[in-house]
Amino acid sequence: MxxxxxxxxxPATETAPSAAVSVNGLVKRYDEVEAVRGIDFDVAAGEIFGxxxxxxxxxxxxxxxxxTLVRPSGGSALVAGHDVVAERDEVRRNIGLVxxxxxxxxxxxxxxxxxxxAELYGVPRELxxxxxxxxxxxxxxxxxxxxxxxxxxxxxxxxxxIARGLLHSPRVLFLDEPTVGLDPQTRSSIWRYIRxxxxxxxxxxxxxxxxMDEAEYCDRIAIMDQGRIIVLDTPEALKAKVGKDRVQIExxxxxxxxxxxxxxxxxxxxxxxxxxxxxxxxxxxxxxxLFDEWDPAHPPIRSVSVARPSLDDVFxxxxxxxxxxxxxxxxxTRRNFARMMSR
Amino acid sequence: xxxxxxxxxTGSPAPDDRVPVGRSGAQQQxxxxxxxxxxxxxxxxxxxxxxxxxxxxxxxxxxxxxTSLMQPFLFLFVLGTGLSRLASAGTHGVNLRTxxxxxxxxxAVMFTAMFSAASLVWDREFGFLREMMVAPVRRSSLVLxxxxxxxxxxxxxxxxxxxxxxxxxxxxxxxxxxxxFALQLLLAFAITAFGVMVAARxxxxxxxxxxxxxxxxxxYFLSGALFPVAGLPxxxxxxxxxxxxxxxxxxxxxxxxxxxxxSDAARRAxxxxxxxxxxxxxxxxxxxxxxxxxxxxxxxxxxxxSRAE
Numbered sequence: 126m127x128x129x130x131x132x133x134x135x136p137a138t139e140t141a142p143s144a145a146v147s148v149n150g151l152v153k154r155y156d157e158v159e160a161v162r163g164i165d166f167d168v169a170a171g172e173i174f175g176x177x178x179x180x181x182x183x184x185x186x187x188x189x190x191x192x193t194l195v196r197p198s199g200g201s202a203l204v205a206g207h208d209v210v211a212e213r214d215e216v217r218r219n220i221g222l223v224x225x226x227x228x229x230x231x232x233x234x235x236x237x238x239x240x241x242x243a244e245l246y247g248v249p250r251e252l253x254x255x256x257x258x259x260x261x262x263x264x265x266x267x268x269x270x271x272x273x274x275x276x277x278x279x280x281x282x283x284x285x286x287i288a289r290g291l292l293h294s295p296r297v298l299f300l301d302e303p304t305v306g307l308d309p310q311t312r313s314s315i316w317r318y319i320r321x322x323x324x325x326x327x328x329x330x331x332x333x334x335x336x337m338d339e340a341e342y343c344d345r346i347a348i349m350d351q352g353r354i355i356v357l358d359t360p361e362a363l364k365a366k367v368g369k370d371r372v373q374i375e376x377x378x379x380x381x382x383x384x385x386x387x388x389x390x391x392x393x394x395x396x397x398x399x400x401x402x403x404x405x406x407x408x409x410x411x412x413x414x415l416f417d418e419w420d421p422a423h424p425p426i427r428s429v430s431v432a433r434p435s436l437d438d439v440f441x442x443x444x445x446x447x448x449x450x451x452x453x454x455x456x457x458t459r460r461n462f463a464r465m466m467s468r
Numbered sequence: 469x470x471x472x473x474x475x476x477x478t479g480s481p482a483p484d485d486r487v488p489v490g491r492s493g494a495q496q497q498x499x500x501x502x503x504x505x506x507x508x509x510x511x512x513x514x515x516x517x518x519x520x521x522x523x524x525x526x527x528x529x530x531x532x533x534x535t536s537l538m539q540p541f542l543f544l545f546v547l548g549t550g551l552s553r554l555a556s557a558g559t560h561g562v563n564l565r566t567x568x569x570x571x572x573x574x575x576a577v578m579f580t581a582m583f584s585a586a587s588l589v590w591d592r593e594f595g596f597l598r599e600m601m602v603a604p605v606r607r608s609s610l611v612l613x614x615x616x617x618x619x620x621x622x623x624x625x626x627x628x629x630x631x632x633x634x635x636x637x638x639x640x641x642x643x644x645x646x647x648x649f650a651l652q653l654l655l656a657f658a659i660t661a662f663g664v665m666v667a668a669r670x671x672x673x674x675x676x677x678x679x680x681x682x683x684x685x686x687x688y689f690l691s692g693a694l695f696p697v698a699g700l701p702x703x704x705x706x707x708x709x710x711x712x713x714x715x716x717x718x719x720x721x722x723x724x725x726x727x728x729x730x731s732d733a734a735r736r737a738x739x740x741x742x743x744x745x746x747x748x749x750x751x752x753x754x755x756x757x758x759x760x761x762x763x764x765x766x767x768x769x770x771x772x773x774s775r776a777e
Binding site for chain 2: 192193194214215217218222224226227228229230231232233237240241242244245246247
């Protein structure tokens with residue numbers, strides 16, 4: 126994006142010295158499984174960089190390596206100019222972390238949680254009170270500072286964690302699924318702050334997300350699948366490459382419907398999310414035509430949906446599937462619910 | 469120390485540590501924090517805050533304070549009183565409650581220390597451990613803070629039992645109180661270190677509790693907390709001498725008995741002292757055994773946590 130280009134003077138050679146994150150051939154192997162299979166990318170200072178992909182794609186492993194929580198099996202990574210293996214503490218001092226699952230102490234008050242963080246990160250004592258008030262006001266929790274964290278809702282906990290991640294003024298803020306489970310209002314206020322933060326504090330934001338619509342707030346997006354980065358570009362460029370509306374129809378016999386689409390409309394369709402899915406230039410105009418020309422001999426259509434091109438479609442066009450939830454259990458349920466509510 | 473100016477590409481280093489931030493028109497000052505490089509002072513701060521957290525959490529948990537007092541009360545006043553009717557001949561006139569008092573004190577300390585260490589397993593389960601593990605401090609500082617915290621909490625529990633001394637015929641003597649206090653603090657530290665060492669590997673609460681019970685109960689029963697350590701069958705004597713807890717209970721009992729006004733026969737029968745091949749082990753050596761074991765377990769715990777991801 127244009128404002129990123131001004132802070133990163135040499136876009137041609139992406140290994141600019143000002144890169145906030147610089148990754149070279151990063152690999153993580155667990156016994157026989159290669160979770161991350163050699164990835165390269167740079168994040169310019171001041172950028173909002175999004176990591177998109179299904180669960181199990183290697184996003185969390187990558188973020189954990191960048192946060193010095195997991196040792197890479199190969200390759201190298203620099204965060205805020207420091208090597209994640211050789212200069213672990215330097216890296217930690219310069220990053221803020223908001224994990225997917227809460228890491229707050231529920232039996233302490235909000236303020237006590239932040240104070241504890243300030244002590245662990247060695248925030249100068251004379252600045253603690255002021256900074257704490259600022260970050261808590263940003264997330265709207267200053268009035269609740271004396272409450273036990275256990276009494277907080279999921280959204281409040283997440284806001285508090287973001288405040289905590291900012292407390293020591295990190296150079297790079299890592300957000301692993303930052304807005305999962307938050308109501309739309311909180312989500313947008315968090316995004317507003319994230320963008321404002323980027324402008325004022327010269328902070329770099331590195332986030333992973335499932336939400337395609339949130340990925341669009343990013344300056345650049347890397348789509349990851351099966352341990353590799355499939356594509357890395359701005360959201361606009363990615364969408365321009367797809368350019369089609371997505372139509373999904375439900376029928377009793379998907380294979381027959383796919384054959385019929387090919388035969389009559391010359392459209393290649395696949396089954397995704399339990400429905401026959403295909404792309405057309407103008408979905409809204411295609412649907413009436415579809416019904417006009419749909420032969421009674423074809424399996425009846427139960428429902429139709431049309432969607433404008435989104436990053437979902439980008440993902441699909443590069444990987445052949447929609448973002449799938451490979452996880453199981455409660456987290457998954459929560460996330461699905463959250464996604465559902467966000468639509 | 470606070471002059472970490474390594475930021476290589478901060479476009480314009482804020483001259484006065486503040487970057488003005490306008491939020492919807494209103495000018496607001498954002499304090500910019502420079503996190504200092506690692507130093508002894510920052511490690512001490514980390515140790516202190518982890519320690520303090522243990523105290524805050526303990527003080528919030530009134531129920532835990534109350535329930536952990538149940539056991540000593542039961543042992544001292546119910547079991548002690550009941551059994552003393554049977555055992556009056558063997559105790560040479562010494563009240564059984566007085567005899568078991570050091571053992572009961574040790575038990576109170578042990579269980580509290582164990583629960584303190586168990587909180588580490590909860591911390592992992594609820595994610596808070598991660599917040600500590602990613603902080604730019606040494607893992608050893610975290611482990612030390614945790615052990616000091618556990619020891620303080622358990623020591624506090626010990627002090628409550630110490631206050632009961634008068635009720636079971638143990639005099640409130642300054643030297644005695646200082647000795648017993650120091651010994652129980654040492655024990656509290658060693659047991660917490662033991663628990664933290666176990667918690668480094670065991671990630672599930674049920675397994676942790678099962679394992680701790682399996683370790684603590686035999687240790688307690690073999691230690692001589694509830695019986696004199698002389699004239700035992702050989703198998704029991706060997707096990708007793710191998711039990712680390714023996715070396716915490718025995719000096720404590722010596723301290724108590726040193727301040728009792730009782731016959732020599734009673735002293736010989738009830739407070740024979742631990743012997744190694746008929747060598748009378750001095751109390752300080754016994755305390756050193758506990759201290760060394762505690763330090764060894766602390767070291768293992770630190771190594772384990774430093775290795776963890």
